[in-house]
Amino acid sequence: MNKKILNKQQKRRIAQGNEVARKNIIFNDLESSTEGLEPEATGLVITNYGLHILIEGLDGAHCGNHYRCYKRANVPSLVAGDLVIWRHANPFGVVVARKNRSSKLARVDISGKTKSVAANVSQIFVVIACAPLPKPNLIDRYIVAAEAEKIVVRLVANKMDLTNHKNLTYLEKVISKYQHVGYPVIRSSVKIPLGINLIKYHLRNETSLFVGQSGVGKSSLLNLIEPTANSPTRTLSIANEQGSHTTTASKLFRVSSGGNLIDSPGTHAFSLAHLDSRQLMQGFKDFHPFLGQCKFRDCIHDEQSGCAIVEATKKNLVSATRLKNYHHIRDELKRT
Ligand SMILES: Nc1nc2c(ncn2[C@@H]2O[C@H](COP(=O)(O)OP(=O)(O)OP(=O)(O)O)[C@@H](O)[C@H]2O)c(=O)[nH]1
Numbered sequence: 001m002n003k004k005i006l007n008k009q010q011k012r013r014i015a016q017g018n019e020v021a022r023k024n025i026i027f028n029d030l031e032s033s034t035e036g037l038e039p040e041a042t043g044l045v046i047t048n049y050g051l052h053i054l055i056e057g058l059d060g061a062h063c064g065n066h067y068r069c070y071k072r073a074n075v076p077s078l079v080a081g082d083l084v085i086w087r088h089a090n091p092f093g094v095v096v097a098r099k100n101r102s103s104k105l106a107r108v109d110i111s112g113k114t115k116s117v118a119a120n121v122s123q124i125f126v127v128i129a130c131a132p133l134p135k136p137n138l139i140d141r142y143i144v145a146a147e148a149e150k151i152v153v154r155l156v157a158n159k160m161d162l163t164n165h166k167n168l169t170y171l172e173k174v175i176s177k178y179q180h181v182g183y184p185v186i187r188s189s190v191k192i193p194l195g196i197n198l199i200k201y202h203l204r205n206e207t208s209l210f211v212g213q214s215g216v217g218k219s220s221l222l223n224l225i226e227p228t229a230n231s232p233t234r235t236l237s238i239a240n241e242q243g244s245h246t247t248t249a250s251k252l253f254r255v256s257s258g259g260n261l262i263d264s265p266g267t268h269a270f271s272l273a274h275l276d277s278r279q280l281m282q283g284f285k286d287f288h289p290f291l292g293q294c295k296f297r298d299c300i301h302d303e304q305s306g307c308a309i310v311e312a313t314k315k316n317l318v319s320a321t322r323l324k325n326y327h328h329i330r331d332e333l334k335r336t
Pocket residue numbers: 158159160161162188189190191212213214215216217218219220221232233234235236243244245246247248264265266267
């Protein structure tokens with residue numbers, strides 16, 4: 001067994017920035033050695049930097065402090081909000097286990113792998129704005145991902161100071177659609193400011209997650225809610241009014257007025273291919289009163305005659321856009 005976690009040569013190679021060598025050295029040592037490691041303790045994942053993980057110690061002398069850690073190879077993937085068992089060491093601690101998750105908000109990435117955005121989240125705030133204008137298809141996807149995990153959903157309509165006659169009409173149409181389904185909407189602005197105390201109020205005693213298109217102002221809201229967060233923000237591209245993916249990894253912040261808030265990177269797409277059709281329907285709770293009323297038991301709720309949900313769209317009881325989004329998402333689910 002190695003006496004030291006890292007010898008001089010290994011430290012020099014790491015200092016030279018050889019990332020592959022660094023990963024191999026650390027991993028080999030982690031798997032083979034326990035020397036220099038303090039006893040097991042609990043920790044909270046603040047963020048996953050890829051090569052290492054930033055955790056907050058939750059007990060003993062390490063309580064409230066942040067530590068960089070590697071994880072043992074047998075530990076499943078870690079994301080902001082995960083609770084872990086770890087062992088302190090210098091310069092890197094070691095995560096030895098991940099605790100069971102009460103929830104995980106996940107999507108499928110380009111390579112087809114299910115990727116968690118955050119863990120142990122109790123509510124999500126879907127942030128929308130008048131610039132960039134909201135995409136209802138994306139909003140519905142966040143909602144489905146949250147409802148599948150029984151996570152409370154709230155919407156935040158940010159940048160209210162930038163509304164004009166044209167974009168306000170569209171924004172209010174979107175807002176009323178989701179209010180009709182039963183989702184609360186907070187109107188906010190970082191510049192005026194507006195709605196910040198209401199968001200803070202709902203953050204207390206919860207672990208919350210900000211999701212939304214790039215550039216809607218998630219990190220700006222976070223910085224106003226918790227100035228010590230100091231999360232990077234960036235101006236929208238003037239050419240297309242799109243954000244530039246300023247936040248690159250989900251990161252958890254302790255809010256001094258109460259609660260944990262996880263800021264996540266903006267997305268232009270959010271694939272839900274990992275869900276099954278039952279979970280998908282869970283995300284469309286405005287359809288539920290009509291289920292069982294379709295003419296055919298195996299109704300796929302499209303234009304076929306006798307579909308009670310289609311009929312409901314004609315009476316404006318259900319949004320036709322939501323039904324269209326339901327079909328979009330259903331078409332990409334794995335066959336279950
Ligand atoms: N006028 C106005 N501008 C805002 C408001 N909130 C954010 N912004 C601006 O919008 C731009 C994008 O804000 P960010 O906070 O970086 O957006 P984000 O949602 O975190 O973006 P990603 O990290 O890329 O997902 C910045 O230039 C902010 O200053 C607001 O309420 N009003």
